[in-house]
Amino acid sequence: MSRSDSISRDDLTRLLDVLGRDMRIAGPVKEGRTVDYGISSPDGLLMDDSVSYKSPKEFYFPQAERLMAFGGGTAEEEPASEPFLIFGVRPCDLEGLRILREIFLSGGYSDPFFRRRMENNFIIGLGCVERKEGCFCDKLGIDMRFSDFCDIMLEPDGESYHVEHLSGRGRAALAAVPQTAGVSCGVGRAATAPPPALYLDENADEQRLFGVIDWEEAAFPCRGCGICTFICPTCHCFEFKDSGRDGVISRYRCWDSCMYPRFTLHASGHNPRSARHERYRQRVLHKYLYVRKNTGYTACVGCGRCVRHCPAGMNIKDVAESVMEASR
Amino acid sequence: MEDRVVWKRAPVIIAFLCNWCSYAGADLAGTSRQQYPPSVRVIRVPCSGRVNPIYIIKALADGADGVMVSGCHPGDCHYLAGNMYARRRFAVLKKLLEISGMEPDRVHFTWVSASEGTRFAEVVRDVTDKVRALGPNALADGGSRYEL
Amino acid sequence: MSFETQQKELRDLCAALLRDGAVESVIGFGERSDSCCVCPPIAAKREKDAGKLAWNSRCVPNLAPYLPLRGKTAIVAKPCDARAVVNLIVERQIPRESVRIIGMDCAGMTGADGNPLRACAECGERRAPVADDIIANEISSRRELEDTRGEYSAKRFKDEMKKCILCFSCRQACYGCYCQTCFADRVLPNWQPAEPGFGAKMTYHLGRAMHLAGRCVECGACENACASGVDVRYIIRGVTEFIEKEYGFRAGIDIEASPVMQSCSMDDRNVGFWGGDERE
Numbered sequence: 001m002s003r004s005d006s007i008s009r010d011d012l013t014r015l016l017d018v019l020g021r022d023m024r025i026a027g028p029v030k031e032g033r034t035v036d037y038g039i040s041s042p043d044g045l046l047m048d049d050s051v052s053y054k055s056p057k058e059f060y061f062p063q064a065e066r067l068m069a070f071g072g073g074t075a076e077e078e079p080a081s082e083p084f085l086i087f088g089v090r091p092c093d094l095e096g097l098r099i100l101r102e103i104f105l106s107g108g109y110s111d112p113f114f115r116r117r118m119e120n121n122f123i124i125g126l127g128c129v130e131r132k133e134g135c136f137c138d139k140l141g142i143d144m145r146f147s148d149f150c151d152i153m154l155e156p157d158g159e160s161y162h163v164e165h166l167s168g169r170g171r172a173a174l175a176a177v178p179q180t181a182g183v184s185c186g187v188g189r190a191a192t193a194p195p196p197a198l199y200l201d202e203n204a205d206e207q208r209l210f211g212v213i214d215w216e217e218a219a220f221p222c223r224g225c226g227i228c229t230f231i232c233p234t235c236h237c238f239e240f241k242d243s244g245r246d247g248v249i250s251r252y253r254c255w256d257s258c259m260y261p262r263f264t265l266h267a268s269g270h271n272p273r274s275a276r277h278e279r280y281r282q283r284v285l286h287k288y289l290y291v292r293k294n295t296g297y298t299a300c301v302g303c304g305r306c307v308r309h310c311p312a313g314m315n316i317k318d319v320a321e322s323v324m325e326a327s328r
Numbered sequence: 329m330e331d332r333v334v335w336k337r338a339p340v341i342i343a344f345l346c347n348w349c350s351y352a353g354a355d356l357a358g359t360s361r362q363q364y365p366p367s368v369r370v371i372r373v374p375c376s377g378r379v380n381p382i383y384i385i386k387a388l389a390d391g392a393d394g395v396m397v398s399g400c401h402p403g404d405c406h407y408l409a410g411n412m413y414a415r416r417r418f419a420v421l422k423k424l425l426e427i428s429g430m431e432p433d434r435v436h437f438t439w440v441s442a443s444e445g446t447r448f449a450e451v452v453r454d455v456t457d458k459v460r461a462l463g464p465n466a467l468a469d470g471g472s473r474y475e476l
Numbered sequence: 477m478s479f480e481t482q483q484k485e486l487r488d489l490c491a492a493l494l495r496d497g498a499v500e501s502v503i504g505f506g507e508r509s510d511s512c513c514v515c516p517p518i519a520a521k522r523e524k525d526a527g528k529l530a531w532n533s534r535c536v537p538n539l540a541p542y543l544p545l546r547g548k549t550a551i552v553a554k555p556c557d558a559r560a561v562v563n564l565i566v567e568r569q570i571p572r573e574s575v576r577i578i579g580m581d582c583a584g585m586t587g588a589d590g591n592p593l594r595a596c597a598e599c600g601e602r603r604a605p606v607a608d609d610i611i612a613n614e615i616s617s618r619r620e621l622e623d624t625r626g627e628y629s630a631k632r633f634k635d636e637m638k639k640c641i642l643c644f645s646c647r648q649a650c651y652g653c654y655c656q657t658c659f660a661d662r663v664l665p666n667w668q669p670a671e672p673g674f675g676a677k678m679t680y681h682l683g684r685a686m687h688l689a690g691r692c693v694e695c696g697a698c699e700n701a702c703a704s705g706v707d708v709r710y711i712i713r714g715v716t717e718f719i720e721k722e723y724g725f726r727a728g729i730d731i732e733a734s735p736v737m738q739s740c741s742m743d744d745r746n747v748g749f750w751g752g753d754e755r756e
Contacts, residue, residue, distance in 0.1 A: 429630025
């Protein structure tokens with residue numbers, strides 16, 4: 001680690017000031033009793049080790065996104081989003097964004113709204129100093145200090161930060177500020193984390209996993225509130241809603257949650273997952289098996305948000321571990 | 329609140345009137361040539377007990393400047409006690425709106441019998457004056473649905 | 477007396493109940509899986525499961541929504557849980573004889589940081605008002621109750637609504653929200669606008685507060701469930717206080733009561749009515 005790769009907090013604020021001229025800056029801010037991502041001036045951003053309760057996915061995949069408006073014989077698509085800078089994204093969340101990109105942009109269809117946001121965003125990652133309560137990224141093969149899915153990666157080093165650029169945009173941004181002009185490139189650097197210890201065999205038989213543990217007992221505490229899916233960095237299910245006002249219909253894409261009973265309700269009235277434990281099982285297996293079958297990634301990054309915020313004290317890590325052990 | 333209230337349109341007041349008393353009262357106000365402002369949009373309901381508080385909340389969220397609900401006087405309900413269940417509900421709703429910072433004068437409940445055309449006109453005049461003094465409903469986002 | 481002695485007494489009692497077949501299951505709290513978690517609700521069905529029941533300062537969730545289970549069920553109840561169960565009985569959601577209330581004397585629960593939960597800091601209830609068994613605990617130091625009522629203003633309401641993400645966790649955690657289809661989920665008519673803006677949040681929170689009028693037992697499950705830190709309870713609390721003052725009713729205290737909003741009287745006042753508060 002050479003000296004030029006280290007920047008002080010003041011220099012970091014200076015860098016953000018320069019970048020903030022061209023784009024709006026979002027990052028972790030204190031909101032009453034919680035920490036959330038918000039639009040802020042560089043001074044208002046939390047640069048310590050506090051973690052926001054929500055994941056940064058809403059900047060790419062907003063909770064309610066107007067896709068188009070029609071009515072009165074015209075239809076228009078929403079214009080492209082403005083450029084954004086997101087500061088202080090943790091390695092687990094960066095890996096979560098990588099999984100979302102895989103889901104939204106690879107395969108047969110590439111989502112234009114997600115893609116435009118991805119192209120318009122500048123990400124500054126921030127490594128964790130210590131593992132928080134409830135976090136289990138180590139079990140999923142994620143380095144809590146480093147991820148290369150960003151433009152600039154910062155690692156706290158006492159009062160200053162070790163900095164690396166991981167994209168051309170990142171390098172150009174750092175070059176614009178004298179204090180950070182000479183930092184080195186982190187491309188190709190491997191994350192230092194043990195291989196994932198918590199995963200399901202992607203060839204596992206789904207029907208068998210339905211029976212390896214008592215899902216009813218595992219899901220007993222669940223109230224079906226869906227907060228786990230709202231704050232999860234990889235949950236990505238959505239529904240469409242039309243909202244009419246003054247003769248103009250707006251079509252929104254809104255987050256949905258597999259924990260809601262209406263999620264799978266058919267128009268006929270039939271519901272293939274009518275029981276709560278079936279919905280909980282779907283959430284666990286979707287994260288650990290189905291996405292893995294489709295993309296190769298386990299769609300859980302161990303950020304611990306659902307563990308910390310579950311009002312019924314449920315722990316997806318314990319459930320996934322018991323499924324893994326029982327299916328061996 | 330701003331010092332001077334600016335209206336670019338007439339105030340819109342949604343009035344839920346019970347079929348048996350207040351709607352007939354409004355009718356009587358009309359046939360007996362009582363003057364009152366054209367601010368009310370009447371919605372006839374079977375009974376004031378039929379008015380779900382969410383109707384009122386929704387009207388306000390959608391940009392109505394005021395809401396009034398009127399039914400039979402207690403003891404005169406066509407369904408015996410519908411208006412008395414409504415009375416508790418409205419008392420609670422009014423309190424709730426007060427707690428959430430809504431101007432109390434936007435929502436009014438009252439009793440108007442079928443023979444009280446004069447009272448109906450008086451209520452509408454007074455409610456309109458009170459709502460007009462408050463200014464347009466700024467609570468709903470996206471502006472009022474009734475913008476002209 | 478402490479949590480440990482209460483926990484031992486609770487386990488012994490539940491083991492006996494399950495062994496004798498007095499109840500088919502016990503809804504209680506299990507051991508938490510991580511220090512940041514609350515104790516998850518569990519259903520003990522066999523005598524040996526009674527040893528899994530936990531009682532400590534993190535037994536936060538309200539257990540009443542887990543009723544009813546098949547057969548006679550015992551429920552480990554904090555005073556607020558017991559009130560919720562009583563109100564469910566009052567509202568004819570569960571029959572009295574299907575549930576055995578094990579009242580746990582409670583000095584209030586704490587958050588992950590060890591500080592008392594906001595609802596608990598405001599609560600003076602130490603013993604279940606209605607219970608079949610009481611697991612007593614001498615709670616000597618009666619804490620000064622905090623008054624966090626604050627001012628009622630449009631600004632406060634809007635600031636709280638700004639934080640809300642409309643995930644409806646508060647509804648799911650609430651014992652009183654047992655409607656098959658919530659008005660917020662209805663499609664025809666569609667009360668909730670698609671945009672998660674102020675109008676949608678106001679409709680949901682005020683609508684829900686109306687539905688909970690005279691039914692809230694002040695357990696704080698809504699605000700404990702809220703990941704966004706919204707003070708969802710203050711509006712309902714104001715309504716609860718109003719109903720207690722105006723109609724002399726508190727939910728979940730009297731098992732013979734009739735629900736306050738499903739009752740009426742010629743003697744009610746015209747509170748907040750046009751033309752004044754006079755009696756007709």
